[in-house]
Amino acid sequence: MLNPKLSKVVIGVGGGIAAYKVCELVSRLFQSGVEVRVILTNSAQAFVTPLTLATLSRHSAYTDELFWQPIHSRPLHIELGEWADLLVIAPLTANTLAKLTYGMADNLLTNTVLASTCPVLLAPAMNTDMWEQLAVQRNWQQLLTDSRYHGIGTASGLLACDRVGAGRMAEPPEILAYIQSLLHTGGKRDLVGKRVLISAGGTREFLDPVRFIGNPSTGKMGLALAQAALHRGANVTLVHGPANWNVPLGVQAIPVINAEEMQQVMQEYLTSADMIVMSAAVADVKPRDYSSEKLPKRSLPESLALEFVPDIVSELAKMKQPHQCLIGFAAQTGDIVAPALDKLKRKNLDVIVANPIDKTDSGFGSDNNQAIFLDKQGKQLEIPPCSKLQMAHHLYDFAWG
Structure with a gap:
């Protein structure tokens, strides 16, 4: 269902156990004809390897190690930010959420977000107590006031910490549907308030x-x-x-x-x-x-x-x-x-x-x-x-x- 003029997606992977779900998402995107580039934060690599995501996306996966090496003709975050029709961050951690809310950029992922103008889809995942913290909810609501950002709320269920509650990342099919929608609309929200x-x-x-x-x-x-x-x-x-x-x-x-x-x-x-x-x-x-x-x-x-x-x-x-x-x-x-x-x-x-x-x-x-x-x-x-x-x-x- 994809718009052929809008089919380049950068997936940013945060550090959390839900990172394993991103493998299915990347695979299904590639199979649907989308060009995919993957950025892993340092903590994300503790849960899923760059090699895995590079194999599924049929393209090298990017890490901070590559970001700081002067091997590109242009800064990597600039190239990726200009290339992307859509940025997806999944799982979105409390740490990355806070950085985005206040415009901070200290790694490849956050620098790429600030160097881009395309829509950004956020799929948070964290422990229930973390998700329900007033500071986290404040950051979440504040970030979504920016029309660039689109958020999928968390689901409730059994978490990796054995807690039952809110904080589960949305499943890949639901994230994929949202991606397909954003690639069709370019991020417009013409039904807000309706x-x-x-x-x-x-x-x-x-x-x-x-x-x-x-x-x-x-x-x-x-x-x-x-x-x-x-x-x-x-x-x-x-x-x-x-x-x-x-x-x-x-x-x-x-x-x-x-x-x-x-x-x-x-x-x-x-x-x-x-x-x-x-x-x-x-x-x-x-x-x-x-x-x-x-x-x-x-x-x-x-x-x-x-x-x-x-x-x-x-x-x-x-x-x-x-x-x-x-x-x-x-x-x-x-x-x-x-x-x-x-x-x-x-x-x-x-x-x-x-x-x-x-x-x-x-x-x-x-x-x-x-x-x-x-x-x-x-x-x-x-x-x-x-x-x-x-x-x-x-x-x-x-x-x-």
Whole structure:
């Protein structure tokens, strides 16, 4: 999903046990076509070797030893700072955080940061007590007031010190998604101060405790929409059906099961939202009768009586205010434009995403998607096959730009 004009990333590795996770990050970046350069602080080398990261990045890894040797035609930190489209520091230690906050530069990594103008992504990792220190939190919040810096908060769990609490570094897939977003946007935060309400995944309408009417939706498109909005600075609420993925750090997630529950939550949060993206694949019908006990196979009806579930997006359209943007999805086979245009007008949407579910590596369950965007002013934009995260960014560019 990468912008070919923005694909040069410098990874700065701090001294912490989470440094081992950077190996996966560097490997996946290289495999996705990104040029990677790695800088290790002196303390980082106690946890992972320059040789390991050089092998994974297919390029020499840089250390302070190289920084202080006059072997370059130009200062190394200047070359790296000008070369990078994005800097990533993972793990970010309390020590490096303090240096960045006050503009200090006493090693290759911090000098490179000051010699660059590109966005900087920070992934902190430290013991819970260290992370929760007032001085550390003050530095963290102060640094993030600088528009260059983008931060992934820490997760909670079992730490290497056997403490259970906050301070775990974000996992490589989450950092990778943020990197991909920043390479797409160039670091812009055009959704700062905006509230984005997103529905995702399929709903399940149960006949009995074990049988339901549903669809193959995995919610991956809604997850990508949440990630993209978060990375662009939005306050994100994600209302999702049953899913097999982790909610991004910083996203408010509300799980639901059926259409009635989803409608209730979406309407509850509607009034505070600036943008509503209805990407969920909501069931159209549900069994008319529900059994609280599992029905024996012999008792299953030969003909299942059905009734329609609420049309959530239509109800939201009736309630939305003029300043709000309501986006719907139309998953189609065959001709995708005509049905989407009809849905756009009939349901009073601002934008609709027409995406084919009968194309290879697209639609339900896929990591990729393709679509045609249409808005109520008659504008259309065709998006060729790409990752769902890139699709999400294209949608925000179309709807909000």
